[in-house]
Amino acid sequence: MNENQAGRVVILGTGGTIAGRATQANDNVGYVAGQVTVGDLVAMVPALATCALDVEQVAQINSKDMVLGVWQSLVRRVAAHLDRPEVAGIVITHGTDTIEETAFLLQSLLMPAKPVVLTCAMRPATALVPDGPQNLSDAVAVALHPHACGVVVVCAGRIHGAMDVSKVHPYRMDPFDSGDAGALGCVEEAQLRMFRPWPPSVSQTTHDAVRMQRLQGAAAWPRVELVFSHAGADGEVVRALLEQASARAGPLRGIVVAGTGNGTVHEDLLVALKEAQARGVHVVVASRCGQGRIVPHAGQPLPDSAGLSPVKARLALALQLLEA
Structure with a gap:
């Protein structure tokens, strides 16, 4: 373990497809996003039952409707939890549509020495075979990795850096790509196999206080x-x-x-x-x-x-x- 890893993970919910509900289990597109609480999402993953977790609902939206106020709340809560010495890393459940923008914002502002892992789903929680539970389990595994740092997106077993990731497909369960750089690594049965270095991080502090104050003070x-x-x-x-x-x-x-x-x-x-x-x-x-x-x-x-x-x-x- 490195100095930032104490074994506790904070899971912050913001809504998205991973928290979506449809009226029929075979409907993977006609759902309403942001309906299931993050606490209930965690309860759907038996592998997380033995983990030391703090769970918090920051927002409950469809990520296509992301606005500055939600980002301000999320950045504030992420920074507060990063400052807790007992926290090993943070997982954020998020919609796929703007996850690349949120990841970029968090990495640009925080460059955290601890891992901040955004995860998501392409099928709602009510799907016959939802992909959210596995993605959430993989994200926690990344957050607990002893060398993990920076902001990443975890989906379909792949780990993408915040600066490179983009959504490239509207339907398949592996909708993200990292362009020429390629994925940072992959998660295989809760074990990480890395291809590239983790995103850049700041070892002494979790965020730039001046930049944070400007963001938090902005009305628009x-x-x-x-x-x-x-x-x-x-x-x-x-x-x-x-x-x-x-x-x-x-x-x-x-x-x-x-x-x-x-x-x-x-x-x-x-x-x-x-x-x-x-x-x-x-x-x-x-x-x-x-x-x-x-x-x-x-x-x-x-x-x-x-x-x-x-x-x-x-x-x-x-x-x-x-x-x-």
Whole structure:
């Protein structure tokens, strides 16, 4: 055991398909997410009966509806439990739709020396053969691993790093991929087989207090919008965004454009994005391709996302603007 491993795991529930209910056991898509409590989910996994667990319901939502307030509550509770010396690691039950964004946010803010393991399901708890119980059992095994650290996503026996993971399939039980980097490892009968190092962590503290205070004090995210470059993109969406201030988030502060190929952008859309830059809006380009990253070059007209997917690049820019 290392100094952070004391054998106790905190399980935080936020809802999602893993906590979903359908009216029929053979219905894997017509369910309502976020219906089963995290305590009941834990009770469905006999292997966890002998584990030292603390169970807490932080939220009960469909993760497609994730909002800043839920993230603030989750980050606050994760940080509080990480500071407890008896806690070995944290498991978070979460919906698959935005789990990659939550994982990215937690890793960016906390870089924890203890493991923070997000897990999920593609079938509701009422399914004939639900996948949630095995995923939850695997996640606890990862949280108890003596060398585990950082934020990871565990699903279908695979361990994905927070910075690389993305959802690539809408139905199959193994819906995640880590692109060129590949999975960090896998869980086999509660034993871990690692392929790559754990995510970077900070050994002395569990979080940056200043960044945490800024997040917790925010009434809304800085307004960062996501647009796509595509055939026929004329830039009018960007111009409309520039002219319309949001009552909640205020004026447009940033744009992430999902570019084609190596971050290329339709020439008409690029004109509009340059107009946005001239008005003080931060613009970042990511690639809409599912694999690889933008390879920088001298003629690149916009700053790139340093390998982040469009949705993660949007969060990264919002965090940057929040701290400005």
